[in-house]
Amino acid sequence: MSVQNVLDLIKEKNIEWVDFRFVGLSGKAQHISVPASEVEEETFENGVAFDGSSIHGFRGIEESDMVMMPDIETAYVDPFTAHATLVIMCNIHTPDGERYDRDPRAIAQKAEEFLQTTGVGTTAYFAPESEFFIFDDVRYETGMNKSFFEVDSEEAAWNTGRKEEGGNLGNKIPVKGGYVPVAPVDTQQDIRSEMCRLLAETGLRIERHHHEVATAGQAEINFRFDTLTKTADNLLKYKYIVANTARQYGKVATFMPKPLFGDNGSGMHVHSSIFNGDTPLFYEKGGYANLSEMAIHYIGGILYHAPALIAITNPSTNSFKRLVPGYEAPVNLVFSKGNRSAAVRIPIAAVTPKGCRVEFRTPDSTANPYLAFAAMLMAGLDGIKKKIDPRALGYGPFDKNIYEMSDEDKAEIRSVPGTLDEALDALEADNDFLLEGGVFTKDFIDNYVDFKRGEAKSVSIRIHPHEYALYFDC
Known part of the structure; x- marks a missing residue:
């Protein structure tokens, strides 16, 4: 697509506003809307100015001027706005035209560029499976004298006795009983189908959707893999469309890893592979799960660096409420074919040579996808470069x-960090693999760790409601 193509699209679709978006450190999209009548060829050459000091983790107030440089390949028409709006993702530059090294999208692009310099391959493909809940009601508050959350869903197991429905219609989903039931148990077929329709309309190739395991409206939609940065762009689009479609139905969607106690959380299982041109490099017929030695070493890099990697792929305190045994959470740092209890799984059902891939099951959707995918690729490339053999290090296959x-056998298996602070400690101790090729910088990692430690502290110093149940009558 050329700039002229975009300008023609604005006229053809009677676009009123162009929404220039970028992503901050947290992975949330930010935007500035410009009247379409003010968007010219020079807009794409000079960019759109914004205040970087108002974005957490970006710049100080003394160096706040920053520029969004539009990536015209990302343009799509927003399906939700009353006034026709064209969305375009942007890269962040400094006022002197330099690529900003704290811009997550720039880091993703540098990881792709680094891959091409290694001689390993030309392209890395990624495909996330980002699970979410659709609730009917959500309430929460935290303050000096109160702290609570409450969510509700017409599907929830706790509503078998509810009268407010005007006659309870039953068919509630039991705890851990929500995997792919049909209607009337699955009440959300139409809302997921509408999400898929809009995702396809905006350029994503949808593979399937279904109800997930947990009660209270857990769901999953799978879209087609793409290159690293494009997949991160697609994931932001995916979350935007899921959230706003839910809102149109009078519901609310959340990608929070563990919104409910006592049932499965929501992960973001990430599939990845490396190609050289059109040739898949992870496939070797007759190898373990038909994997090549390159793929085995890629897995070795992921598992060896996993404690540090998890600070980026699972970057919230809530992430570690999901990463506990007993809820299909991948807490064991091992690899296996088809085994969902392992952190790294190799899918083996209906897999072709080009579909041969590695699935890292630990991540969740609080991750910034640009950073998570880039960090995964860098860990895998380090494994390939150093020929890290996960079999020799006791990482499986299991x-x-x-x-x-047995507990005795489990004791031999490494587990994921237990808290966000532990993962951040690991990242501080093990980050050289991220610095290769200048993909991540020391400044970025230091800033990231400080940013996330602030989040962890804000949670740790607050009083938890369950502490009242445990200690109030001490």
């Missing part, structure tokens, strides 16, 4: 249900 192993 082809049995790890949850059912």
Whole structure:
């Protein structure tokens, strides 16, 4: 697509506003809307100015001027706005035209560029499976004298006795009983189908959708893989469309990893592979799960660096409420074919050579996708470069249900960090693999760790409601 193509699209679709978007450190999209009548060829050459000091984790107030440089390949028409709006993702530059090294999208692009310099391959492909909940009601508050949350769903197991429905219609989903039931148990077929329609309308190739395991409206939609940065762009689009479609139905969607106690959380299982041109490099017929030695070493890099990696792929305190045994959470740092109890799984059902891939099951959707995918690629490339063999390091393969192993056998298996602070400690101790090729910088990592430690502290110093149940009558 050329700039002229975009200008022609603005006229053809009677676009009133052009929404220039970028992504901050947290992974949330930010935007500035410009009247379409003011968007000219020079807009794409000079960019759109914004205040970087107002974005957490970006710039100080003394160096606040920054520029969004539009990426015209990302343009799509917003399906929700009353006034016709064209959305375009942007890269962040400094006023002197330099690429901003704290821009997550720039880091993703540098990771792709670094891959091409290694001689390993030309392209890395990524495909996230980002799960979410659709609730009917959500309430929460935290203050000096109160702290609570409450969510509700017409599907929830706790509503079998509710009268407010005008006659309870039953068919509630039991705890851990929500995997792919049909209607009337699954009440959200139409809302997921509408999400998929809009995702396809805005350029995503949809593979499937279904109800997920947990009660209270857990769902998953899978879209087609793409290159690293494009997939991160697609994931932001995916979350935007899921959230706003839910809102149109009078509901609310959340990608929070663990919104409910006692049932499965929402992960973001990430599939990845490396190609050289059109040739898949992870496939070798007859190898373990038909994996090449390159793929095995890629897995070795992921698992070896996993404690540090998890600070980026699971960057919230809530992430570690999901990463506990017993809820299909991938807490074991091992690899296996088809085994969902392992942190790294190799899908083996209906897989072709080009579909041969590695699935890292630990991440969740609080991750900034540009940073998470870039960090995964850098860990995998380090494994390939150093020929890190996960078999020699005791990372598997484990082809049995790890949850059912004896405590003695489990003691030999490394687990994920137990808290966000532990993961950040690991990142501080192990980040050289991220610095290769200048993909991540020391400044970025230091700033990121400080930013996330602030989040962890804000949670740790607050009084938890369950502490009243435990200690009020001490």
